[in-house]
Amino acid sequence: MALPKMLRKPLSWKIALLLARKLGAIAALVLLGGLLSATLVRLAPGFDADERELDPGLNAESVRALRQSRAGEHNILSFYAGYLRGAIHGDLGTSHALGQPVQTLLRERWPVTMRVVGVGLLLAWMLASILAFTACLWRRPAYEILGTTVSGAFLCIPAAVLALLSVILNAPGYLAIALIVFPKIYRYSRNLLAKAYTLPHITAARARGLGEVRILAWHVLPVAGPQMIALAGITVSIALGASIPVEALCGLPGIGQLAWQAALSRDLPLLVNLTALVTLVTLLANSGADVMIYMLRPREA
Amino acid sequence: MSTNMIGRRAFLRFLFCFALVSLTLTSGSAFSQSGGELRFCLRSEPKTFDPLLVDDDSSLSIRYLTGGVLVRANRKTQDLEPELAESWRVSKDGKQITFKLRRGITFSDGSPFSSEDVAFTMQRLMDPALHSSTGDAFRSGSGAVSTKIIAADQIAIIFPAPLAGLERLFDQVAIMSGRSPKKEAAVLGPFRVAEYKAGSSVLLRRNPNYWKKDSQGHRLPYLDSIRLDIQSNRDVEMLRFKRGELDLINVLDSDYFDRLAASSPGLAHDAGASLDSDFMWFNQVASAPIPEYKRAWFRSANFRRAISQAINREDLSRVVFNGHAQPAVGPVSPANKFWFNSKLKAEPYRPDAALKRLQADGFYVQNGALFDKGGNAVEFSIVTNAGNKPRERMAVMVQEDLGKLGIKVNVVTLDFPSLIERISQKFNYEAAMLGFRNVDLDPNGQMNIWLSSAENHAWNPQQKSPETTWEAEVDRLMRAQASTADPKKRKESFDRVQEIAAEEAPFIYLVNQNALSAVSSAVEGANPGILSPQTFWNAERLTLNASTRASR
């Protein structure tokens, strides 16, 4: 029996509902992330401490005033409530360490980080793909060992050294991020592709005489595809994490450098906003990957 | 053509050449090479551009280059020189200072400079809501500071209580304009802040209205601009210096110094012992959450002296700093010529004497480990801040030295806020190692360290009344030296403080580092010293050699 008209929801409604649910979930998680990060910062020792306390030039009243300046942040819940109230009106608070409104700081620095992380990720995927596809297409142990050694080498080199290297080569920031992230992409994708190659229809395709490139493009990649897309989603998060030491070491005025300074000085307003931002980006990247996987999945008859 | 005309043309050509040659010969070499942009790095983001609130290094550097002060302490000779003030007079009771100011000076935006601006600056500085080390240095006693404008070029500042070393304090006070709409952007110094890119760089441009002229009457500064890049990574800074992208490194690590001296000897400068010291101390706070028997060790002067004798300071200077440091004697470095008590020497390395001292207190050695008279193994931790490689290395060497006595030392590197919480709020630490960057020659700057009631009396701060006789004596001596203006009397008192510090060893002073810096060959006129700012204290007279710069 067909459902009455009003109970049958059109496709556009379904998509709209799905989107609304996803966005609602993202918003809730971002808010939760802000609160949790504020709690972590508050509970860590040294919350009240300011390095100016060690300055013998300051007298007792000045030191007292210094300690009082953080008093408003002692109760995390009231701080967070106040922060949310301000955020609704567009005021994201003021940074202690830099004395500027957080909104201005984020607006100035986000493009720098986006550029560095974006170009770095692109470069990382290119490098990893070249190595992985070479090993897939020319199935020789030598290429396998080469790929493993090269990616292993860059995994073992400390970020500080890679940052310095990227400055020496006049490719500050993005080269370091690419070198930090590409070994991880290589290893995951090489393993996923290798697994896909073991499927029975690959042997059949080879028996039929299909070329390696066609096999890779039409038979292997689609199988490994969903997981590679999921991998792409988390590489955004990995690259953002890598941007913190890289920007701090290369002196790039981006979000990563801001996060580093904020962490060192326990700058609560800044840290809450940065966590919310990172959570948002991570959620968008991973949810975007999920949606793409969902849309690309083979339709069952 | 007639010979007359040829002659005239030739004569004119000759005149022209003569004029050209004589211009280049007679004008000072500085003038012909004036201009250019000096480039060096700030190690951290400047926290403020308000000269009265400045406390961190980067902001201090910017204030030095942009602020005009009444008197300037020459960073090389340590003498006071007149700047915006032509002359000054301190009253007999030490409570009043009268300045006679230069006339015809304007701020960088053209507003006139007069005693009103000095009054405005002092009133702002003394505002009880303003908290900075510059202002706190003037707060000697309770009561308000008043200013009396005697004339447009004469002003008297009256303090409620006498301040020793009063004139020198004005080296830190950059005069702000009371009337200019640009507020702190209007400056009296050789440069002004032109651009600030947060996280990236600060650009200073020449102040067109700077009053100072050189001996030939040319307006200073010679440089057009100074670019300060914000770069905390020392490896990258060194790389950029070697590439020619930077002209100065103000404070150079000893590792880099030797490498630079090997490759380009003329560029690395060692100006000798600086005022900085590295030291360690033990937690003597009565209510500290440490075991009672450990507190007993730390409160015993004998124990502290023994530890001090067991540390090989020569090795520290030689190994950690490659010889670019000297064993420290006490709170004052020998570089502070007037205030240093020259009768004192650094504690020599005598591990056998150290052991004897400990044995006198009841300690004994068993199976290579040291035990106290209660049978507790002597073990304690030294906390220090992470990220300072020389200090971490010194801690490891001290660990080895004390290990030879049978003492087990644990080195714990912490992030700065955690460290500060432990040493000044919760007191849950046993021993700590830090350094002191002494910008001030005058011992008054160390009042808050030596007074037992003060915040920075590191081993036992904020005592209600002195808990030991020697701390009571130090209190008395510090107050005595602060209340008289007679330098001889002050030196007597402070010499005695240094002697007590050597006997009781509340701080175990380790080394005084040398002032190391790097100056590129393109910079002329640099004369690196030991007082901050080491390389650009004479920034207004520095010039850049255009040809050396171009050839990079």
Next chain:
Amino acid sequence: MQHERMNAARKLACVAVVAVCAVSLGANWLAPAGYSKQFREAPSAPPSHQHLLGTDEVGRDRFARVLYGTRISLLLAPAAALVSTVLAALVGGLAGYLGGIWLRLARGFTDLFLSLPWLFLLITVRALLPLNVSPLVSVLITFLILGLLGWAASARVLSTSADAMRNSDFVLQARASGLHGPRLFLVHVLPNLKPVLYAQFWISIPVFILSEANLGILGLGVAEPLPSWGSLLRELEGLISFREEPWRLVPLLLLIVVMTSFQMLLSNEEVTA
């Protein structure tokens, strides 16, 4: 022939790992100087008879430090990597396998976990430990925490893999033949998650080794004078000098050899099928 070559390579890898382990266990005999004795007349010295890899900035024998550091890092980093791999399999794999609300919850939890500033948790842990904690306890706790915090990224990928498998033919077949719950998960789903799990395990080892050194900033990690591979690798940070002092690269080369050998041992027939 490729198979034979690969087997030969695997044998070589095995020998390399065993050799490194043996040498590090024999540190007491091979490097009698010990890792903490400071030869103060020869700091930062080049290699010589007494000091095969020279000395570090305070004069400690680098060869001894490499050997002793290998013991700690080679044992604990893989252990921590194992912990994080198991956690990732549990959270990501199970969530994908169960599907529905569990999958959504796990994904949200994982994304949040990836974004929080765990630095502050580490600082708090340090504050809770006594200052005089033994170096062994300190390094154990450090690697344990690293393992507990390092699972999130691959859990995300695993959830996708397991989700895809939930409705795949062979799982439906196994269900139809009577397998349910934990056995189905362990026998059929988990083995197919191997590519991602092995990749995570392999990547985590050097990442944890380097992180342990970075945690020294917070007071965690290996306490002086104990060496670890991480602290040895941090010596490379003054990169400018490595052309004049190439022996400083030996710990890095050693680690690369060990990591490559691990990968050779972990990979199986599938690699060259």
